[in-house]
Amino acid sequence: MTPKCNICGGQEFRDYKGRPGEMCLSCKAKARHRVGLAVYENVLFPIIDASPGARVLHMAPEPSLFPVLSQRLGAAYTVSDAEPERYPYAPCLRLSFPKDFRQFPDGYFHGIIHNHILEHIPGHFGNHLKEFARLLAPGGRMIFSFPGPYSGVETIEGGEFMATDEERIFEFGMPEHIKIFGPDFYDVYTSVQGGFAINDGVTDELRTSLNVRPGMAPFHVWQRDDGKSDESDESGEAGADYEPPFCQPVPPRGADKVT
């Protein structure tokens, strides 16, 4: 079967930053955008369709995905960024995370999408995950991704305290990145209270059909307890089949670590 872009239907891909077949020639979607849409189809759209009045927050909406999600989700869809001028194609609310989100009551959103956001936010990512969890409605889901996690490194944060871009590039691969994640990410992630991690439902077979290499562009899905079942109790029934995506090998220090 010829690999096909699930965003635009394109069948031609080109290499990007050393990653073979990474980018769709027609809509410019990278591997993580194509996998992202597959994840939204698996674990987001069904719960939004089943919840009239549900709200979905998409932070930093990517140009290839914004039109698709906007059409699919309609009035349910809200987009935001700390710098909306970077998204002229989308009506982004100007909101900095976490401070501007404290105005939203608990459980305001049924879906939250944030891709390649965590590595940009000052402070501890565990606190950020807790704030996202607070914003999720019962049964709501957060779907997110970030560079890595990389095997063989410990999570390093604190780039906001580094004096120069050179230091941040050395540690994190990009001047705008202020943290890098290792496998210890999962210890913090899976201990966030009030919900549980679930699988994203994307198989390597599906990846291949999207021209994405096996295991690449891993996503994370966290579901808020719905308050109806005993899924949050010690027996760990719900989410018990959760398997963390594999950790990618860390690129050489100072090299471009971004996907």
Ligand SMILES: [Zn+2]
């Ligand atoms: Zn495409």
